[in-house]
Structures are given as C-alpha cells and as structure tokens.
Amino acid sequence: MGEFELLARIRERLPANGPRIHLGSGDDAAITVPDGATATSVDALVDGVHFRRALASPAQIGHKALAAALSDLAAMGAEPGEAYVALGVPPDLDEDGCIELLGGLLALARETGTSIAGGDVTRAAELFLALTVVGHAPGPDAFVERSGARAGDALVLTGEIGGAAAGLRLLETDCGVDPPTAQSASNQAGALRTRQLEPTPRIGAGRALAAAGATAMIDLSDGLGGDAGHLAQSSGAGLRIDAASLPLADGVAEVAAAAQREPLDIAASGGEDYELLASIAPDRLEQAESAVREAEGIALTQIGEVVAGIGVEIRLPDGRLLEPGGFDQLA
C-alpha cells in the first residue's frame, strides 16, 4: 500500500470543509479561522488496549476513536469543529480496511458536524489511532471546566451507565456466537454491545448543560468512580453519590447476575459509557433536564450532591459505601 495512494483515496471521501476551514487536508497544515476560543483534546486508541480487532469491525473502531475524542469536547460544552486523524496501519489491515475504518469515523463526523481537516498515515506494527479534536465557543468562559463544583450544587448524570461494561462482557463471552433466541433478550444484548462498540458522544447534552449553567463537567470514560474522583480533585470538593439513584442501562442487571457481580458495581466501575457527570446549582436543575431531553432525547438524573471536603462517596441503600473497581474494562 502506498501512503500517497491511500491518502488520495481518503481525501476524495472527505466531505466539503466546515465553515471555519480556510484550507483543508493536503497542504503542510490546515488553516482555520476559529471562533473566539477553542477547546482541543487528544485521544490515542491502540488495538488490544482500547479496542480489539477480533471484537470490532474497522468501521466500529473508527467510530469509537472519534466518539472518545468528541466526548471530551462534549464535557467542555463545546461545539465540535475539526478533527485531525493520525493512523498507524499494521501489515494485516489492507487499504480497503483503512477506508472502512475511515467510513465509520466519517459517518460520526457527519452526524456531529465535525470536519476532518487533516491527518497522517503511517505503517505500524499494530493498529493505532490518535484523534485531535477542536471545539469552539464564543469565548473561553463559555466552556465548562472540571474545577467549578461547589458545595450545595446538585450532581447530575446524563443517560444510563453500565451498558458499555456489560456489552464488553457479552462480547468477550459470546465470542461471536448469536445471542439468545428470545427477540427481546437479543435486542437488549445488541444494544449493550453497541454501547461498547459504537458509543455516542453527548455533544448536545454537553452544550445544553453548559448553557443551563453547569459549574463543572467531565465525561465518563474511566468509569463513574474514577471520573467523579477527577472532578472532585479538580474542584477541591466532595461528591456524595446515592447508589440507588444511578440510572442503569437495560440488561446490566442480567449481565451482572450471569457474571455473579453487583449491578451497581458495574455501573460505578465500568468505563466507556461516555455519559456526562456535571454539577449545577439546584435551581437550574429543571431547566437543565428539559434542555438535555430536548437536545438528545435522554434523561438527566440527579445522583447526588456536592459537599465540603475532597473525594467521592458512593452510598448503597443499606448505608454501606460502595468501593468501585474490579470489573473488567478496556483501558
């Protein structure tokens, strides 16, 4: 495979440039005219660490790489602008495989209004992607950082959690075998696998939360326990989470039972749900809920509150504290 031939095939598949792009892929650099401020994030994904080629199609891998990167922009409340793709191509991924991977990536780019403005392709021993994404806002203060949570704020979560970890468990144990016969079980299992393989970055929800006045926000890539910890550390605040209020994805309970685990443990420690955790003043809660539902058709659930101190407490209905961890997840 010639690098230049592949680049030419890639370029001819790129849609027209976005509104801020003065010069797209093909020169030494892309030229853009940003809005007032930009949010920029980089995500690297490696075969065997963040995805497994045995479990995911090239298109799903491309989708997931961009989704993981865009999720960071969602957590800033940014409007997605441009993405830059570095791709390491192993000997056993042919040119058509690369184009399929790019197809998955481009489909999500189209859905989210993201322009692929540049990139680099190289030979590699194993498949890797590094996605740099740039989001925009009128000014720097329009973005939501991790550091603004204050005691008294409500702690809210978009959508449902545990689905990606449950989907991974299904993928690992099914090994490609068809799901159970009952149609409902099959649909549920399929939805869980999709949560793992083709996550949705919560861009609309993130912008809605930013507009509604979220004081701090983070996306759940490592799992609720870990990511809540990052937000608590950055804000210098305590997060008290009511485990019973955690919105579990349909089917997580069944997967947990089969794995002899607690559903709440999966929900608190399973990563890659890419939902958003945010703090917001209680009197903004109602407005935020309807804005998130309108933007993305998903629920916003209050799961706890911000308190004095630094750290995270996830309290079970019986009063014990949940110690998240130990459930299998991709890094």
Added chain:
Amino acid sequence: MGEFELLARIRERLPANGPRIHLGSGDDAAITVPDGATATSVDALVDGVHFRRALASPAQIGHKALAAALSDLAAMGAEPGEAYVALGVPPDLDEDGCIELLGGLLALARETGTSIAGGDVTRAAELFLALTVVGHAPGPDAFVERSGARAGDALVLTGEIGGAAAGLRLLETDCGVDPPTAQSASNQAGALRTRQLEPTPRIGAGRALAAAGATAMIDLSDGLGGDAGHLAQSSGAGLRIDAASLPLADGVAEVAAAAQREPLDIAASGGEDYELLASIAPDRLEQAESAVREAEGIALTQIGEVVAGIGVEIRLPDGRLLEPGGFDQLA
C-alpha cells in the same frame, strides 16, 4: 507504570502556559484563545519507520517528533503556539525513559516558543508519537500555502540538504562505533548524525520568507524530488531545478563516495532535512535572503525557477536529467 502517575510526572515538568492558553493540560480539553487564524498539522512517528530506538536516545526521539511537526508550521510561515502529544509506550520503555523522551521534546518546545497544552499516554506494543501542532497568524492569508507558485518566480531553498540522509547512512554503518580519529572528520560526521537525529525546524526562516512574500512553500521531509513534486502539483506549475546549484551539507560528498553514490542524488532524494523550499518573485529575492540569514543564520539559495507546465526537472551540469530516488531513507 500507572498512566495517571506518569501523567502527573509529565505535568509537573511542563513550563508555564503560553500566552494564548486559558487552560492547559489536565482537564477534558485545553482552552486557547487563538489569534485571527490557526494552522494545524499532525505528524505520527513510529519506531522502525521514522526512527529506530537502537540508533536514537529517547530525548532525540522526542526532539525529532516535535521537530517534524513544527517543520510543517514553518512551511506555512506560522508562529508556533501549542502542541498536543499522543504517546504510545511499549513495555520496554520505562517511566524514566518516557520522561527523558519528554525532556527532548520540551527542550525544543522551549527553544521554539511552543507550549505543550495537552496529550494522551497509552500502552502500546511499539513506541509511537502523534504530534498535533497549532500555529498562529493574524489572518488566514498570512499563511503560505503550497499552491501559489507562478511561472517567473524564483525557486529558493533554505540551508543545506543531503545531511540527514548522509547522517542516517553513518548511523547505520557505524553501528555505534566511534567515528574516525581525525578530529575534523569526527566533527563533520557528528554534525551529519545530528542532522538525522535532531533536525531543526526552520521556523524563523519560514516566517521570514512569508513576510518577504513567498508565493508557495513546503518543507523537505520526503526529499527534494518528492516534495518539489507536491509543490508543483498543488501550484499547477513546473519547477526547473539546477542540480549544480544545490547546497550540499559538508561531508555529504564523502559519505556518498563511501557508499558509491552521487552526492547530488543523495541531495535530491534523501529526506528529513526539514529545509524549506519556496517560490518568490525575483525582485523579493535579496530581501528574503537577508531576512532568512538574520532570522536563522543560514543561507537562502536560488536553486531554479518556476516555469509553465506541471512537474519537476532537476538538470545536471552535463545536461542530463537527475532521476532522484533509491537512496536509503527512513519513511
């Protein structure tokens, strides 16, 4: 090695944020307030393809990765702003090795006024880096694209070429053995190895050429023959190059003789010199020469001219055409 521990060690080594950075590494995304327009480029480097760990120290690898990326900004005439680093760490590169690699990268960042504003670190089977760099200008038209060369323009080259390819040959044949006894030969060989291992992005020269009115510009990463071809294609122009005028780095002739190759062939086909090739109106030539010398202390040499047609002709003193290619180079 814990990812978060390594990230913490990396972050504490990052210098203070640059002037455009509102929020640096450590949140979901970095927040910047760009100038009027940005130029963004991505470069991926992989062990065994763009460098070899057997031939280069971790610090040299970090330097080269950032240098290759910044060279693209130099070719736009951009002022370097921020860099984002995705790093794939193999099992046999320990935390201290990662910090040494980052040290080489940070030293060049400091020299060039580049801020490391974010990044991602992951496990990988082999060492890879993907560098995204963002450069700035007051507006999009201040950048120099590849497409503006017009018949009648002079074709100019910064510095000297062939050095990086000759240095690679020395590194491969020396295999770590000490250079010849004569001090001068040793110094010359050392300089060639440095050209290969620690290239200098021509940022000052690029900005000087942009200010002097360069009509098109590209950096020589693949080699003069190939990169001149890209510029010719983008501009829809012909480039007529006088081989005798090519400025060879000191010592290239000796390495070529030892390898039984023509020095001019090394100069035309050897990549990774990261010098700048530009077109400019002949009446701007003198001004451009002194601006490049003042900015970077290197020569600007006219090596040919832009003519009608599309393509590149490199003419030898005896009238034959040089067909570049075939000399070993890293990709």
